[in-house]
Amino acid sequence: MTIQQKNIPLVDLGAQYRSIKTEVDTVIANVLEHSAFIGGTFVQQFEEEFAKAQDVKYCVGVGNGTDAIIIVLKALGIGVGDEVIIPANSFIATSEAVTACGASVVFADCGSADYCISPESIAAKITIRTKAVVAVHLYGQPAQMDEIIALTKKHNLFLIEDSAQAHLAEYKGKKVGNFGIAATFSFYPGKNLGSYGDAGAIVTNDEALAVRCRMLANHGRAKGEKYDHHIEGYNSRLDGLQAAILSVKLKHLSEWTKKRRAVAQRYDEEFRGMKDLGIFPRVAERESVYHLYVVRTKKRDALREYLKAQGIEAGIHYPIGLPFLEAYKRLGHTPADFPHTAQFQNEILSLPIYPELTTEDQSRIINACAEFCENKTV
Numbered sequence: 133m134t135i136q137q138k139n140i141p142l143v144d145l146g147a148q149y150r151s152i153k154t155e156v157d158t159v160i161a162n163v164l165e166h167s168a169f170i171g172g173t174f175v176q177q178f179e180e181e182f183a184k185a186q187d188v189k190y191c192v193g194v195g196n197g198t199d200a201i202i203i204v205l206k207a208l209g210i211g212v213g214d215e216v217i218i219p220a221n222s223f224i225a226t227s228e229a230v231t232a233c234g235a236s237v238v239f240a241d242c243g244s245a246d247y248c249i250s251p252e253s254i255a256a257k258i259t260i261r262t263k264a265v266v267a268v269h270l271y272g273q274p275a276q277m278d279e280i281i282a283l284t285k286k287h288n289l290f291l292i293e294d295s296a297q298a299h300l301a302e303y304k305g306k307k308v309g310n311f312g313i314a315a316t317f318s319f320y321p322g323k324n325l326g327s328y329g330d331a332g333a334i335v336t337n338d339e340a341l342a343v344r345c346r347m348l349a350n351h352g353r354a355k356g357e358k359y360d361h362h363i364e365g366y367n368s369r370l371d372g373l374q375a376a377i378l379s380v381k382l383k384h385l386s387e388w389t390k391k392r393r394a395v396a397q398r399y400d401e402e403f404r405g406m407k408d409l410g411i412f413p414r415v416a417e418r419e420s421v422y423h424l425y426v427v428r429t430k431k432r433d434a435l436r437e438y439l440k441a442q443g444i445e446a447g448i449h450y451p452i453g454l455p456f457l458e459a460y461k462r463l464g465h466t467p468a469d470f471p472h473t474a475q476f477q478n479e480i481l482s483l484p485i486y487p488e489l490t491t492e493d494q495s496r497i498i499n500a501c502a503e504f505c506e507n508k509t510v
């Protein structure tokens with residue numbers, strides 16, 4: 133008789149909640165007690181804590197990570213007639229934000245062995261209309277910042293770090309969020325620092341930009357004014373409940389990040405020798421926080437099915453490169469325009485990784501991959 137094993141999900145938010153239940157429940161009751169729903173002390177406190185955690189001067193809480201990018205681009209005056217270069221392999225939020233500002237999306241490919249935006253590809257896409265580059269620290273690993281900074285400086289472009297997947301990640305010992313004019317974060321529930329709904333933030337070391345972002349996120353109001361709107365803005369604020377929950381979780385984030393890195397290290401060691409299973413090269417100076425752990429194999433769909441049959445959930449980030457989505461058909465791109473993105477989208481597979489993933493579950497995932505590689509591959 134075979135014993136039914138429990139399923140291993142791609143992310144397990146329930147396990148995380150149970151580990152901090154008392155703290156979270158207490159703080160939720162606190163917010164309700166104080167009716168601190170919009171703005172107020174919980175938001176202010178979290179903004180200060182998060183700025184400190186990322187080693188930046190200013191943090192502006194907003195409604196979600198997509199709005200964070202839109203608001204930064206708007207605050208920088210980017211709009212109709214401007215071009216913004218973004219990676220071909222990212223979540224659609226990065227490109228949606230550019231279009232939402234009225235600017236034109238220009239995609240750049242990733243490298244042949246690196247899923248982050250390639251500096252060479254950026255260089256090839258710069259025109260006189262280019263105003264900004266949005267570099268995404270994909271899967272939690274910082275992009276090649278030195279080369280990207282050199283390019284943006286040379287061509288006088290704004291650099292924005294889309295750090296939605298990279299809370300606490302470091303490049304050459306410095307936290308992401310310190311390399312461009314501003315960085316944006318998502319606190320979508322499944323992110324390394326996730327709220328219990330939608331939430332996001334903008335961080336910057338530029339005070340004037342922080343003030344303008346805050347104004348835009350709050351109906352164009354100047355600080356403290358209710359009905360005196362200096363500009364038209366948005367309703368995109370971090371709410372009190374989410375801020376209070378995020379403050380609780382932020383206290384655990386370093387520990388959780390260490391645990392993610394330990395799982396990733398074990399996976400790296402185990403997968404390194406496996407036939408037909410590739411891991412992306414690790415670069416010490418680009419210290420990942422492993423929002424996702426992604427392997428590559430030509431037999432991706434078969435491996436995913438094999439894992440599923442064993443109760444192990446895997447994901448694909450992302451199955452269709454942005455330029456090839458129906459949403460960007462108007463741009464007329466073909467796989468030949470972004471060969472690396474086109475190749476990766478058929479080969480990448482995200483395996484479960486989260487701080488609460490037990491050693492036994494890690495072993496099950498590793499063993500299942502090993503069995504697949506030994507038995508099912510030629």
Ligand SMILES: Cc1ncc(COP(=O)(O)O)c(C=O)c1O
Nearest residue numbers: 196197198223225296318319320
């Ligand atoms: C790279 C990237 N950018 C932006 C976002 C958008 O964040 P949100 O879902 O909070 O709007 C996400 C999150 O899904 C993301 O992964």
